[in-house]
Amino acid sequence: MGEDGSAATAAPKPTGTLRLGRRTFPPGAHAVMAVVNRTPDSFYDRGATFAFDAALKAVDAAVEQGADIIDVGGVKAGYGDPVPPEEEIRRTVPFVTELRRRHPDVVISVDTWRAEVGEQCARAGADLINDTWAGADPDLARVAAEFGTGLVCSHSGGLAPRTDPHRVAYADVVADVVATVTGLAERAVTLGVHPDRILIDPTHDFGKNTYHSLELTRRLGELVATGWPVLVAVSNKDFIGETLDAPVSDRLSGTLAVLAVSAWQGARVFRVHDAAAARAALDTVARLGPTMADRPPALEGAARADGGR
Template sequence: MPSGTLRLGQGEFGPGAYAVMAVLNRTPDSFYDRGATFAFDAALAAADRAVVAGADIIDVGGVKAGHGEHVSTEEEIRRTVPFVAELRARHPGVVLSVDTWRAEVGRACAEAGADLINDTWAGADPDLARVAAEYDVGLVCSHSGGLAPRTDPHRVAYADVVDAVLRGVVGLAERAVSLGVHPDRVLVDPTHDFGKNTYHSLELTRRLDVLVRTGWPVLVAVSNKDFIGETLDLPVGERLPGTLAALALSAWQGARVFRVHDAAAARRALDTVGELAAP
């Protein structure tokens, strides 16, 4: 079913093209920036810098992924929708993504101009795929090991984590298409660290080619994550070299979209991989 070319908004990414997705957290408690882009103007400035640095996609989130203060649907909409609308006017050619598991938020952001719904919680709200179909926007199909949104993994186990992820994301991708999401707007994400320990995330990185061979464009979101920190015994602020190594390995195996905190460094690393891979 995948067409080979990923089409999101005005963006088209064919085989061999690497799309940089810049993280923009409109949250006061992000694990990485601790609220540096929570304020509207600070977030706009960060988005502008990411575009200049070579980001193809801006991924806007209004709720911290892990444990933290409860954020209502109304508050998540307040944090994301006006910002998406402003970005749409400010950067008409850039692909805009919203990181949410809630159908109501996805709908409001699609109406404001979002091109992609980044569902990192594996269809926890089954209506989210229907929203993507209704508004003809893209959808990221992820794997969270059955955990509810904002739940951290605890003693998780898989007979084969790659097989479990493969079955999960392909099943969600096929469901999305059956509901009317266009096949060239669907991505799959192994979702490192969500419902997984460090061993699982490392194994997924080593064997990412298994997902690539499904034909669905693969998104990787490894930037500064705990599995990199635990592997290298480094705090969040010192994980960039490990992040770039994981990005390069993922790109070499055929991943297509890369969700990152440092768009400039990722763009340089991915461009280098592209030159090395060129015949």
């Protein structure tokens, strides 16, 4: 039965094409999602883009560097000072309004788990709601349906927002992720979210330890095989730091390696802090793909008889 008690019908399936705002991303296209945190306590930039003007400059630079999507966050994902909905709205809604005016063609995403924040941001012009806490507020999907925005369906292992895992265990972490995110995607469709506006995100490190996040990366193809476009948000995360024994400031190489592995397995959208580096890595992966084999490198004359030695 449907949620309203009516007879359930088969939910439409993903088409392979992703449509967000004015942009269309066909199968095989790689979209760079640049992070802009309107928070004073971001784990990565420690508040470098909290100020309105600094955040705008960061957006302008990211778009110039090849970002397709700007992901605006108003609350730190991890532990920190409480941020009520009213403050999250104050940090995000005016900024989304200005971004919509300043960059009419860029896809604007808002990283929130709260329906009231998602609604206000959608009214201001947001194209995508990035729900990184796995439907903690079940009304968020209804907001996406009402305003025609996209929706990211994620996996957090049942954790409440802004909490860290403790001795978390799965019989098979990939199977758990696949079941959760596809279930959320199908629910969103039944509520009215269009299938070609839905992404699934394994949500590395959320409700997972380093071993789980590495296993998800190795087996990302199993998420791709569901047919839903896959978003990976791995930039500078703890599992990369623990794998390399590297602080946040030294995780770019590891991040790019994970992005390349994920792109090769079929991931479509990549949430990153360094848009230029990600764009270069993803364009290189695209050039290695079989559909690009007959296209020359971007640099004229690069294919020399001496092999470039």
